Amino acid sequence: MAKFIFVTGGVVSSLGKGITSASIGCLLESRGLKVTLQKFDPYINVDPGTMNPYQHGEVFVTDDGAETDLDLGHYERFTSAVLTRDNNITTGQIYNSVISKERKGEYLGKTIQVIPHITNEIKERIHKVARDKEVDVAIIEIGGTVGDIESLPFLEAIRQFKKDVGKENVIYVHVTLVPHISTAGELKTKPTQHSVAQLRGIGIQPDILICRSQRPLTKDVRNKLALFCNVEEEGVIQNLDAQSVYELPLMLKEDGLDIIIMKLLNLRYGKQNISSWEKAVQKIVNPSKTVNIGIVGKYVELLDAYKSIIEAFVHAGSANDARVKLCWIEADSVIKCGAKASLCEVDGILVPGGFGGRGIEGKIEAIRYARENKMPFFGICLGMQCAVIEFARNVAGLKDANSTEFDEKTTHKVITLLDSQRNVTDKGGTMRLGAWDCKLARDTKSFEAYGKELISERHRHRYEFNNEYRQAFKTKGLKLAGTTMDGGLVEIVELPSHPWFVGVQFHPEFKSRPLSPHPLFANFVKAALAGKEKQPPVKKKVK
Numbered sequence: 001m002a003k004f005i006f007v008t009g010g011v012v013s014s015l016g017k018g019i020t021s022a023s024i025g026c027l028l029e030s031r032g033l034k035v036t037l038q039k040f041d042p043y044i045n046v047d048p049g050t051m052n053p054y055q056h057g058e059v060f061v062t063d064d065g066a067e068t069d070l071d072l073g074h075y076e077r078f079t080s081a082v083l084t085r086d087n088n089i090t091t092g093q094i095y096n097s098v099i100s101k102e103r104k105g106e107y108l109g110k111t112i113q114v115i116p117h118i119t120n121e122i123k124e125r126i127h128k129v130a131r132d133k134e135v136d137v138a139i140i141e142i143g144g145t146v147g148d149i150e151s152l153p154f155l156e157a158i159r160q161f162k163k164d165v166g167k168e169n170v171i172y173v174h175v176t177l178v179p180h181i182s183t184a185g186e187l188k189t190k191p192t193q194h195s196v197a198q199l200r201g202i203g204i205q206p207d208i209l210i211c212r213s214q215r216p217l218t219k220d221v222r223n224k225l226a227l228f229c230n231v232e233e234e235g236v237i238q239n240l241d242a243q244s245v246y247e248l249p250l251m252l253k254e255d256g257l258d259i260i261i262m263k264l265l266n267l268r269y270g271k272q273n274i275s276s277w278e279k280a281v282q283k284i285v286n287p288s289k290t291v292n293i294g295i296v297g298k299y300v301e302l303l304d305a306y307k308s309i310i311e312a313f314v315h316a317g318s319a320n321d322a323r324v325k326l327c328w329i330e331a332d333s334v335i336k337c338g339a340k341a342s343l344c345e346v347d348g349i350l351v352p353g354g355f356g357g358r359g360i361e362g363k364i365e366a367i368r369y370a371r372e373n374k375m376p377f378f379g380i381c382l383g384m385q386c387a388v389i390e391f392a393r394n395v396a397g398l399k400d401a402n403s404t405e406f407d408e409k410t411t412h413k414v415i416t417l418l419d420s421q422r423n424v425t426d427k428g429g430t431m432r433l434g435a436w437d438c439k440l441a442r443d444t445k446s447f448e449a450y451g452k453e454l455i456s457e458r459h460r461h462r463y464e465f466n467n468e469y470r471q472a473f474k475t476k477g478l479k480l481a482g483t484t485m486d487g488g489l490v491e492i493v494e495l496p497s498h499p500w501f502v503g504v505q506f507h508p509e510f511k512s513r514p515l516s517p518h519p520l521f522a523n524f525v526k527a528a529l530a531g532k533e534k535q536p537p538v539k540k541k542v543k
């Protein structure tokens, strides 16, 4: 039978509960245990797929095509767990399922209530994920902060869960803030005391406190937290700011987190094997070179919208002994200020995925600049579609080429709606989603990067390369470097005459890990470094 770790958050949001949960997973795996991680999000949307990135950040896509919270990205990057739609559950999904059971008459005669019907449904989702994934430990993160009205049914369900499965099989971890008040020169424990009091008020006594703090916790502070919050002193763990998020498992290990977890859960564990993680972290924090990559996107002020891309560059940097400095360039400003002024300081350009017409012309202009100046270019999803439009307009001479997403009436519809999307009217969960196989052509940058012919990558789109233009574009020098297995959809385009120009219809960023950087990101960074080395040194002005 699996053991369960429930992770809640207190005091304020943005304490890095997701990364903390992921770090617990990483540490338990280093002890030879099999884990899975599940996130409960207390909002009514069925999934974040329909939400604006301003509200929610990136939508992370799993192999099975679920559109999920970005914390699942952390879970996959920190562990070897393969996550599916069962790993991210929202209030919307719970109610959806209870209401449809009610309509089918499954509760015949009963009044349907939050307790027990909603809480039972929540508990069943927890059992299901642990059962189906056959794990030793399931780590369950409750979104939001203790005190939120929305998360109450989840907290009630996890309270009951301990009674159901036995106290030796469950622990509660509370992630909290211990602020440093500079005028008093002290770390303050009161917010944590209040937050734990609130948790105890709903019947949950935390076993471990993970305390975000800018200063190391003193012995006194640890004693005080243990006494007032009723936890063992060794259950008070500090979580200090780190240079890289990947250091967190190692920092938590230093403070004994894995030992106390295994002790409390009575888990048998093997000798710790964490050296490959340590090596990866060393490579991330101590690179010898730097390279500047420009990201031309719509949401420059919203880094959470590009979480997995940012992380993929951390991994790709470590693969090249380089720190990748990301320069965020607002697509519209490329038009306003000109491509050269906006892009002259970067060594490579990435255009990420996106939806809607805003910023499209700026992205296309940035791609023209990359193509003409032989600057490494990487286009992802919408970025690949923009590369096709740019090629059509400026190389193939089809002046009004466009995607029907932005202009339905244009003569040259080089990007069009996928056939499978023609009759789709619902918005949620209806795109071409999840992992699809792709066959690579030899003699391409993609084949060189992956080192194999058959790959599988995750997708999230409605539009595709219009096959009517295949022949014409091939003749003009565009290489169709990857297609679906039946050859029906173009998945990768490249320019063989360019040092590194690759556009992919899928999202490689979702599969990059610190221990296995994504080959396309790694080779893109390598090409940017090579281009940088070739450039003549900037001449100093003589006074």
Ligand code: GLN
Pocket: 352, 353, 354, 355, 356, 380, 381, 382, 383, 405, 460, 461, 462, 463, 464
């Ligand atoms: N909007 C484009 C499409 O739906 C691209 C999507 C994306 O970049 N994820 O095909």
